[in-house]
Amino acid sequence: MEKPPILSIRNLTKNFGGLVAVDNVDLDIYPGEVLALLGDNGAGKSTLIKCVSGVHSHNSGSITFQGEEVRFSSPIDARNRGIETIYQDLALANNLDVASNVFLGREKEKKYLGGLVRSLDDEFMRDCSAEALKSLHVELPSLRSPIETLSGGQRQAVAIARAVYWDAGLMIMDEPTNNLGVPEQKKVLELINTLRERGVPVILISHNLPDVFAVADRLAVMHRGRKVTEKKISETNSEEVVQYMVGALDDTRETEMAG
């Protein structure tokens, strides 16, 4: 009944030396859904998504995106394929303004003398950024000042606007509400809903269970590098999820015991 997944991760393993950060993980994400990825600190969530977004190269297993097996050699490789990521360690240059960040690495240029002389088309980039922000119902005090003058939530909005502008086929957000005040957290959740309405699938990493229950359709829990469960939001609750996060419950172990 379901459409084929946008992203399919199979038997994915990533080690750092002897440390197995991601251990044989399977995960699917379908069009238009928000999938929450949960787990204690060090469970391997960030490492898993960094394999998908081209920061790390996985040791074994496969990643299939939009029906094609992929192995990205760099983050820009992944972004060019339509996987936009908001990293936990924020991936914006705080000394640059909004448009410079939205277009960083993919600047629009004006060419003169047959391309011999080029200059940045700042006007175009500013207009497009303003439009992307407007479509997300985000208002910023200024598009021209460096984004270090913006609040944490506003910066997340800029990162999301970047993904929207570049027409992301998959959005990955690593703890996007971390270090934000409550109103700002709410705003980010609204933005995630907006993304879903537009049909952009989202992988949301979060520690915050109320957030997850508010916006996600499904969740997967990791523990010590392994995926220990995967459930529809409607079929679980916070208490149960916590049990999985601390390792008290483990679907893979139960099947082992059953079998």
Added chain:
Amino acid sequence: MGSSDKSASKGSGKSASQVLILSLMQVWAWVFLACLVLIFIVAVPIISGSSVSFLSVRNSQNILVAITPVLLLGLGQTFVIISGGIDLSVGWVMSFASVISALALRAAYDSGLPLWIAVLAGLITAIIGCGAIGLFNGVIIAKLKVPPFIVTLGTSFIVRGMALLMSENTTVIGLPSGVRDYGNESLMYYIRGEGGGMYFFTKPEVTVDLLRKMDRIITYPVLMTALVVAIAIYVLRRTKFGRYTYAIGGNQVAATRAGVPVESHIIKLYVLASVTAGIAGFLSMLRFTAGSAVIGDPLLLSSIAAVIIGGVSLFGGSGSIVGTVIGALIIAVLTTGLVMLNVPSFWQFIVVGAVVILAVLIDQTRDIIKAKIGTG
């Protein structure tokens, strides 16, 4: 929703006086430079007791000639420091350029080539030779991840040795006398007093008496420096190259993940710093009609001082070429002015040093005030 009304409350937190102080601190270097010039205009005739004017054609041109090497060294340095690096080798690279361009020029001329081709050969030799040094710096910094401070410190010793070796530990002389014109003649000439006037493009044929009253306005090295400055301003503000330089200085990881070719860009930055130093060496060779292996080193610290006074943060991510120009002007105006006031030369160093520290203090205070207003 939440974002817009929060910023409104932020705005109202700024009082008029705070805004005034902030904007003053933003442009303090301009104000400081203007004040210095004013002070010297008033003080020089009074204290020296003559009718010498600080802003005379001759003196202003002397200042311009004096800042060209500092400025050229500072230009490349501005790019490098904005990217979060530093290049300590540019002083000796300039010396090296002075020596090798003199050798190339002399060899080309002696082999029977016309003078202008020999001069061009000198320039190309300086650019290629120094570009290679910059490439060496850049590759080790970007690929092998050795801190720029250490790499360029090492390089500066290596280049120093090379410069002394190539010059055989002495000044490279025996250049064709026409070289002097390239290094010292100018776009315009001005002769004071009776029988004088303005002359354009060609040196006027006048009596020895009038010649003594003649000033050269915009000498060729000044012109070439101005050209390089204009290009640098454009590149830093208006091009991808400039944008990447700021991005790398602001957040290297973010730049990498956004797809900025960080490693190759860093390599280009060190090549740029070396090449501008090379041009400085070439121009000083023209000016003195000789290659000198010791010409550049004393200018290294002045050039870094100019960059810092101009507001470039040593932590990277901010600064401008115009700032560096102002910084270089402040240093030149200070030193020239103090000389004209007959202040002993050691005071120049003390004052310049104080201004450097003052500049950083002002920038820091400004950032603190900004942050306070921002979150308050």
